[in-house]
Amino acid sequence: MQKILVLHGPNLNLLGTRQPEIYGHETLAGVNNALHEKALIAGWELNYRQSNHEGELIDAIHTARDDGTCAIIINPAAYTHTSIAILDALNAFEGKVIEVHISNVHQREAFRHHSYVSLRADGVIAGLGTQGYHAALEAIMAAAK
Numbered sequence: 120m121q122k123i124l125v126l127h128g129p130n131l132n133l134l135g136t137r138q139p140e141i142y143g144h145e146t147l148a149g150v151n152n153a154l155h156e157k158a159l160i161a162g163w164e165l166n167y168r169q170s171n172h173e174g175e176l177i178d179a180i181h182t183a184r185d186d187g188t189c190a191i192i193i194n195p196a197a198y199t200h201t202s203i204a205i206l207d208a209l210n211a212f213e214g215k216v217i218e219v220h221i222s223n224v225h226q227r228e229a230f231r232h233h234s235y236v237s238l239r240a241d242g243v244i245a246g247l248g249t250q251g252y253h254a255a256l257e258a259i260m261a262a263a264k
């Protein structure tokens with residue numbers, strides 16, 4: 120079974136109640152469960168992880184390097200705009216990387232317009248709400264056919 124990691128950065132544990140006018144009403148558990156089910160039906164293993172700590176996200180990327188994970192879907196949240204360390208960790212991962220943002224970061228404050236992670240990402244999805252995660256998953260699965 121091919122394996123995908125979905126990695127959620129800081130504050131995304133609050134999805135559903137955090138600024139719902141920007142991030143919507145769906146909870147993180149709802150997003151993860153729907154992705155897990157979609158992957159499973161297609162015969163893929165999907166693991167997910169959320170952390171508010173940069174080092175834990177990096178550790179999860181390191182684990183993905185060694186455990187046979189073939190693709191990472193990552194919403195680095197605010198670390199998108201600050202973390203060279205997450206970029207470096209992703210650069211050490213050989214599989215596919217898709218960066219997802221629930222909101223359209225380019226319509227928002229200027230500090231959200233730059234992404235370190237985009238330097239590594241094979242694809243970037245922003246502004247589709249939580250459907251962006253599904254688009255990323257479908258793209259990964261379709262590319263493997």
Ligand code: DQA
Pocket residue numbers: 129130131194195196197198199219220221222223224231
């Ligand atoms: C976000 C956008 C980031 O700028 C922000 O810090 C987040 C979420 C998004 O999904 O739209 O926490 O990555």
